[in-house]
Amino acid sequence: MQNDIQEILISEEEIQGKIKELGEVLSKEFADRNPLVICVLKGAFIFMADLVKNITVPLEMDFMAVSSYGASTKSSGVVKIIKDLDQTVEGRDVLIVEDIIDSGLTLSHLIELLQNRGAKSTTVVTLFDKPSGRSVNLEADYTGFVLPDAFVVGYGLDYAEHYRNLPYIGILKPEIYTS
Numbered sequence: 001m002q003n004d005i006q007e008i009l010i011s012e013e014e015i016q017g018k019i020k021e022l023g024e025v026l027s028k029e030f031a032d033r034n035p036l037v038i039c040v041l042k043g044a045f046i047f048m049a050d051l052v053k054n055i056t057v058p059l060e061m062d063f064m065a066v067s068s069y070g071a072s073t074k075s076s077g078v079v080k081i082i083k084d085l086d087q088t089v090e091g092r093d094v095l096i097v098e099d100i101i102d103s104g105l106t107l108s109h110l111i112e113l114l115q116n117r118g119a120k121s122t123t124v125v126t127l128f129d130k131p132s133g134r135s136v137n138l139e140a141d142y143t144g145f146v147l148p149d150a151f152v153v154g155y156g157l158d159y160a161e162h163y164r165n166l167p168y169i170g171i172l173k174p175e176i177y178t179s
């Protein structure tokens with residue numbers, strides 16, 4: 001698995017340090033608001049788990065699975081809901097937890113959906129942001145790291161369902177997805 005990685009961009013230690021910082025900021029922002037923290041599966045599952053351990057105020061969690069990449073390195077442009085939320089978002093302060101914003105299509109779709117369902121507020125925290133990939137105008141409220149224009153894997157992010165279990169973020173060797 002490691003042999004398929006061209007370069008490690010962000011180490012496990014750097015990721016964990018950043019998540020502690022994000023947890024502190026979000027604990028202040030959401031004190032006394034009992035947010036509904038929504039994990040965008042599958043990619044965000046590791047970030048969600050590490051992040052909520054660093055948020056020290058009461059919150060609730062829910063999970064939603066969406067997919068637009070499949071076994072490709074480019075967004076299909078169609079955001080499919082594979083598993084919907086169990087809880088209602090009506091009147092709730094919602095914190096959306098994403099692993100990466102690339103084209104922005106997944107999040108813009110999700111934010112619109114949650115607002116239409118009556119969420120009181122929607123706040124986005126993403127661990128990674130790839131601004132060069134954007135096809136819609138969208139910014140997270142909180143961002144961990146800004147990434148260069150390359151297809152990355154690890155820490156929840158996959159290529160064709162592999163590499164999610166790497167504890168760091170790396171650039172996948174192009175020959176892996178062009179061969």
Ligand SMILES: O=P(O)(O)OC[C@H]1O[C@H](OP(=O)(O)OP(=O)(O)O)[C@H](O)[C@@H]1O
Pocket residue numbers: 040041042043044066067068069070075098099100101102103104105106107157158
């Ligand atoms: O900004 P975008 O271009 O929409 O890309 C970001 C989304 O793409 C990935 O999900 P993917 O569709 O690969 O599903 P997965 O999380 O199950 O891997 C990632 O986890 C984000 O949710």
Ligand code: HPA
Pocket residue numbers: 069100101102103150151152153157158159
């Ligand atoms: O760079 C990426 N890697 C893995 N999944 C992704 N989904 C959007 N961008 C990426």
Ligand SMILES: [Mg+2]
Pocket residue numbers: 043069070157158159
């Ligand atoms: Mg994916």
